[in-house]
Amino acid sequence: MVVTRVSGRVRSLRARLVVTVLLLFAVACVAIGVATTLSLDRYLSTRQDHELSFSLEGFVAQQTGRAPGRLTEDEGDGTGAPSGDGGRRPGPPDGVFLGPGPSANAIGAVFDDGRVVMARLAQRGGTSTAVSDDDLGALRSVPADTAPHDVTLSLGDYRAIGWTEGTTTYLIAQPDNAGATVTRLVVTELVVLGGAVVLAGIAAAVLVRRELRPLERVAGVAAQVGDLPLDRGEVHLAARVPDPDPRTEVGQVGTALNHMLDNVEGALAARQESETRLRRFVADASHELRTPLTAIRGYAELSRRERDPVPERTTHALARISSQAERMSTLVEDLLLLARLDAGRPLERAEVDLTRLVLDAVGDAHVAGRDHRWFPRLPDEPVTVTGDAHRLAQVVTNLFANARTHTPPGTTVTVSLDRPVPGRVRLRVADDGPGIAPDVLPRVFERFARGAEGRTRAGNDTPSTGLGLAIVAAVVAAHDGTVGVDSAPGRTVFTVDLPV
Ligand SMILES: Nc1ncnc2c1ncn2[C@@H]1O[C@H](COP(=O)(O)OP(=O)(O)OP(=O)(O)O)[C@@H](O)[C@H]1O
Ligand SMILES: [Mg+2]
Structure with a gap:
């Protein structure tokens, strides 16, 4: 009508x-x-x-x-x-x-x-x-x-x-x-x-x-066509006006619309093509960088173990090479993972015991963040989802790392796991730290979005890169889940919802 x-x-x-x-x-x-x-x-x-x-x-x-x-x-x-x-x-x-x-x-x-x-x-x-x-x-x-x-x-x-x-x-x-x-x-x-x-x-x-x-x-x-999601991925604009008669005005509108759709489809295909090429390039580059980085780290390690006396400055330089190569390896791994998730690479699908996974991560966090207080609130019976255990562990690790690195000593971190509705699992990581900076909060899940302290953390060997939450978002999306954040000074809560 x-x-x-x-x-x-x-x-x-x-x-x-x-x-x-x-x-x-x-x-x-x-x-x-x-x-x-x-x-x-x-x-x-x-x-x-x-x-x-x-x-x-x-x-x-x-x-x-x-x-x-x-x-x-x-x-x-x-x-x-x-x-x-x-x-x-x-x-x-x-x-x-x-x-x-x-x-x-x-x-x-x-x-x-x-x-x-x-x-x-x-x-x-x-x-x-x-x-x-x-x-x-x-x-x-x-x-x-x-x-x-x-x-x-x-x-x-x-x-x-x-x-x-x-x-x-x-x-x-x-x-x-x-x-x-x-x-x-x-x-x-x-x-x-x-x-x-x-x-x-x-x-x-x-x-x-x-x-x-x-x-x-x-x-x-x-x-x-208006209802189609055109913003990402491969888009097929299959809908066309059938047999428009160019002798009539309505037919001319139909012809023009078809022509426009052809054009848009071509442009979207070209965009997708260039996006795919870029993603492949990032993935290939990250992949290629892993080997030389491993070699650099290996040689640096080897040199540090040298028995012969080495000048102190050289020892310091070797330690820096090691730590920076380590950091670069992490960055490259993160980039590779994001590129693969973007490309829609299928994840492993297995039964994952989230309770176990969270408990292990809390154990690690206790060791890594001794001056923080960690409180797991987990249900008695194991909570499981179907997914990629490795990636889900990374989600938990990244959230814990943030609660540890972006909050002062003495901060309390509460981790809870529950089933809000049948068929869904909710993981919450809450801390009573200073909260996420207001300028970062709206784009906190974007790539390379990080607070000023992360960029300039003086004397820190491993300044943050701003990829942690981007990986969380990408992994959760790949599991058809959702992630959100609620942050104010004194209370920051990350909520991950996953389908069972
Ligand atoms: N629990 C938190 N409390 C306060 N700020 C946070 C918290 N979690 C994240 N942020 C802020 O969000 C930014 C983005 O976090 P994200 O994990 O993506 O990157 P990062 O931690 O800076 O770097 P990476 O995780 O890659 O090492 C952080 O730089 C920090 O400013
Ligand atoms: Mg982080």
């Missing part, structure tokens, strides 16, 4: 199109209806009025016994009204006092000084009947100025025309057929055009829905 937001209201494009088409159609219908009605009304009224004046001429001629003559101005608009050139036309036949034409229900009346001389209502077949007094009253009030006037009688709406000669008034009234016809036309138009608008609405809804379906497909593809 294609939806647009208009001034806070959500209205679908489909609904707006249908409404617009319907409005235009309705306006066109009304315009046609009004024009037709007005033109027909004008035509019929003019014709009726001509007939009326012609009838008056016939009526006067019949009543006075004269040949029909012109009583009113002929506007000569081609409606076929008589011009009244007396001699040519025979007078109306006997009994038909209103002249030729559709004169049923016509009324002819003669007044003399307001008194009724004669008044008849013509019937079909040439007969006539009397006119009621009420109607005569209404007819008497019609101005006898040889111009047609509207008058309402008991028989309905009439048009009447009168002519006065001396004190005698001749008057003819005919049913207002023009008005009735126009009224019927208006009713017919309302019914037909109303029906047409309804039908047009249905047709427009169906057509618009059909025409917009390709647009919905385009939106669907865009939404599908």
Whole structure:
């Protein structure tokens, strides 16, 4: 469904199109209806009025016994009204006092000084009947100025025309057929055009829905791609708009979207390719560095064990070479491990007894960090997960090393292990040290993120590198787990959640 937001209201494009088409159609219908009605009304009224004046001429001629003559101005608009050139036309036949034409229900009346001389209502077949007094009253009030006037009688709406000669008034009234016809036309138009608008609405809804379906497909593809995780790893943008027709606007949008997806897919593939190459390079470089580093450490060790007297400065230099080579080996190992985890290298999968692992690490920590107090809080029954024992041990070691190296002597470190929910295991390492520096905290799990003290630890043989927590995060992620930290002065807690 294609939806647009208009001034806070959500209205679908489909609904707006249908409404617009319907409005235009309705306006066109009304315009046609009004024009037709007005033109027909004008035509019929003019014709009726001509007939009326012609009838008056016939009526006067019949009543006075004269040949029909012109009583009113002929506007000569081609409606076929008589011009009244007396001699040519025979007078109306006997009994038909209103002249030729559709004169049923016509009324002819003669007044003399307001008194009724004669008044008849013509019937079909040439007969006539009397006119009621009420109607005569209404007819008497019609101005006898040889111009047609509207008058309402008991028989309905009439048009009447009168002519006065001396004190005698001749008057003819005919049913207002023009008005009735126009009224019927208006009713017919309302019914037909109303029906047409309804039908047009249905047709427009169906057509618009059909025409917009390709647009919905385009939106669907865009939404599908929008949901894909594009930020890492190999990405396959398989979704495409099927067979877009480039001759239509929607087809052009579809073609453009497909083209864009091709482009994005190419760019992502290139990014992935270069990332893979870089990772492989780091892994290869780390791997290659291990051997010479081992050799350096070995030779330094060998030289230090030399029995012959060695100058003190040389001994110191050899000790430094040893320790720095050791540090570099650790760094290289860390880099290699990260590169392998990044590459998605499968981990070993075995049952790992976390309780045992934590207990061993606490034992080691006791030895390494004598001036810290270590409190393991472990459940009685062993807690196990499936994973890589080696890597998980590294997670625990790194967290313990941080609790030891980034806190002052006398700090209490509490290690707990529990199952918060079935199927998950939670490891917590908490210390009451000074906490993680606020500028480091938000990116503490990033590579080479470390506090200022770690970088400049004066006189420290092994200044920190900032890879410890990055490795923790990578190993935990490789086990489909999560790691988080909560830190404030006096309380720093690392929480590792792992699936069983
Ligand atoms: N328990 C903690 N208390 C205070 N600060 C901590 C603690 N754990 C980590 N930090 C801070 O987080 C930074 C990053 O830790 P991380 O383990 O990633 O790197 P590192 O310990 O500096 O170096 P490495 O572990 O590679 O030797 C540390 O430099 C330190 O500033
Ligand atoms: Mg560390």
